[in-house]
Amino acid sequence: MHVIIFSDSVDLVTSELPVVIVLNHAEPARCGDPPPVLPSIQYIDLHGVKCSSSWLRSLFSTLLTLDHEVQCIITYCYITSTVEGSDRESTELISTNIRTGFNNTFYAQLSLYSFMFGETLHVFGEALHGLNIKLLRINEEYAIANRSHFVAFLYKSLPSLSSLETLDVCVDDISPDLCEYLHSLHIKSVTLSQKGRSRGVIVNHVSQLSQVLISHTQMEAIIIDVNAHPDLLEALCGRNINSLCLYGSGEHLEVKNVSALCRSLSSLKQLDKLDVIVNNDSPGLWQALHGLNIKSLSLSGGETGLIVNHVLALAQLLASLIHLETLSIKVSEYNPCLWEAIHGLNIKCLSLCNLGQLDHISSLSQSLASLTNLETLCVKFSCAGVPRLLETGCGLNITCLSIEASGTCQQLWEALIGLNIQSLSMSGFLHMRKNIQEEHTISPSLSSLSQLQMLTLYVSDFYDIQLPQSLKYLNIYWRGEMDTFSLSNIVNTLSACTQRFEIKLECSVKFYDSIEGYKIKMETLKNVKMTRFLIYTWKPSIGNGSDWFVQKVVVGVDGNHDDDIGDDKLYKQFIDDVADLHRISVRFRIN
Incomplete structure (x- = not known):
């Protein structure tokens, strides 16, 4: 029994x-x-x-x-x-x-x-x-x-x-096939979100669009099929829409739909952000997006990433987006010609996902070198091959670097040495410490970043770390549930630092009775001043998705009870991952 x-x-x-x-x-x-x-x-x-x-x-x-x-x-x-x-x-x-x-x-x-x-x-x-x-x-x-x-x-x-009115699905990755299935459901409201990114409501007919636009809990984005019925495309015209997601099969886009889609999109004067999730592209698809006043564009596809068969048409599209500042591409490693499409753009932020082995690093390096206004580079990859990409980045004037990797490697740590960046975000790493197989740790790499002011880590391990003297802000988001031993390792290491900086520590804990131990551990340390210790609990909500409520204020000297998520993608990812019974949010500084 x-x-x-x-x-x-x-x-x-x-x-x-x-x-x-x-x-x-x-x-x-x-x-x-x-x-x-x-x-x-x-x-x-x-x-x-x-x-x-x-x-x-x-x-x-x-x-x-x-x-x-x-x-x-x-x-x-x-x-x-x-x-x-x-x-x-x-x-x-x-x-x-x-x-x-x-x-x-x-x-x-x-x-x-x-x-x-x-x-x-x-x-x-x-x-x-x-x-x-x-x-x-x-x-x-x-x-x-x-x-x-x-x-x-x-x-x-x-x-x-039979009573289901609202379906809300949050996934690690959004595919056209998943969108298509959710699109076919006969439910009042179907919302879809990708972890660390905005949420959207799937709209498949005119009546749903009207309900979404007048709702007080309007989603951040509207998701429609690129091959949507002309009536729905017509209903979109002139609407006050800031964010839109298009999904489906671009190669099946008919000529009449290209014209209707182009007319609809060009009428959205408030449109700022566009996501395109397609299985296959077509000249007509890229033509329909031509000349939009958007500032942010995301291109992705299935599990293997975006495979572009019409590079010239895509290049012409990107060149026409004169207000574009942020470009995100989930790429396929099998299409080296794709890098030619980003050559010479005036973008400030570039995000590259699913880089694989980077067999064609020279083509990408040339394109990166041509992005003279680039300030932020975000890369997601498996470790092999990417250190060469970071070496290319040394010649750029980027101030912010974000790295998401599967595993760790010595070559990656070495490639970070000496970069003139002010902000560094790192996630997906199995370990941040030295082990038997690795002679090199991340510490020399971090300490060599003389211009670094903000460091953000989403990790499940924290040992043997040396921070640069220039650092002002450290954000630590703990993957999984933290115990008091892990907390001691973090705070003991940081309290030994000689410079003054502020730390934001976020983690989840399973049992409420253990939380007092975290506070006691921190209060016994020298050179540590706590300014905030909040306990959050999560509750589902009909309209707002993941709602966190302050359950208890253990320490609230600064009186700030906000999450302060902002545009921090790693924080958004963390919030999605730790939808658990309790989350603790700590702010402290090293004096």
Whole structure:
């Protein structure tokens, strides 16, 4: 048998009225009945439990009847399939974070383990079948290796949710196929967001557009198909729209649609930001975007990145965007001619994603060298080959550099040495410290950046780091849950620094009773002055997505309770990743 501990208190440790429910893993028929639940329950932890998807559905159904939020942590649980007519019993391992019971909302943060096996999402989908959910919010914790599993999960689960009015999906990466599927759903509102970036509402007919534009909770962007019906394109004309996302297949864009799309886009005088997510390009697609007054353009495609078959047409488009300041491209390494399209642009910020091995570094280097107004360079890559790109960057006048990498390598640290940058952001690194295999650490690289004023790190390790004397601001976003040992390593290292600078530390913690230990650790250190220590809790909301509320002010000397996210993409990524029970936000300075 297995045991689930229910508590009628937020603090599980100090609860005086714990309730223990024993489940028979043999799954008798009566287990399908709603399990007993205290009306005031707020937290459930299922660890190593084996149960059927029908029992899990009964639990969710009961929680949805409550008038308050309940968090249900499911860790390493074996869920058996109960679909009639199946040849064999299917048992899958699931780990996920559920919140439910708040205005019939259901939030699921799907972890890495939810995607290790394709059938896992299928069994989890059975647990959602027929639930009385008005708002369903799904947040991926990690990228999905096979997008088809996720789409199949949505396809099989959503039709049974007859009360569903709003679907909110947050993913690591947006593909045209996912947009197309969500576009086909008959739901009042379907919102889609990419972690660390803006949210958008998918609009597939005129009535939806009108509702979005008059709504007090208007999304940051409107998402439509490049092959949208002419009536919808006509309805877009002259609207006060700041951000727009186009998705679909560019190669199927008909001539009449090119004209309609061009006329519609050119009428959007307030349009500032445009995202284009297409499987294939066409001269007509690039022609439809010609001459827009946008300041920001993002181009991406499927999992392999953007493959441009019409480089000349794209080059002509980019040259026509005279007000363009920011260009983001999720590229395919198999198309070296793409770099010719960015040659000589007057952009200030360039973001390059999915660089792969950079087999054609010389072509990219020449294009980068021609960007004389470039101030910010953002690159996402696997380590091999990219140090050569950073060496090219030494000849540029960039002041801000952002690096997202999978893994670490000595060549990368060496390539950072001596760069004349004022701001550096780094994420995706497995370790920031010296290990047996590596003789070189990041410390000499950082200490050599004599102009560096702001350093932002999104890491899960923090050792042996030496900061330059010029540093004024350090932002640390901790990947995963932080313990007091990790906090000690961070603060002890920083308190030994001789210069004065300010630190923003953000991390998530699982249990509330451990938070006091974090504060005590910091108060015992010399040369450390805390100016803020806030505890945030997350709650789903019908209109606003991830809402963080200040649950407790431990230290609030400066009186500032804002998140201060701004344009910090790593902070936005962190906020999406740690939708957990508690988040602590600390501000302190080294005197």
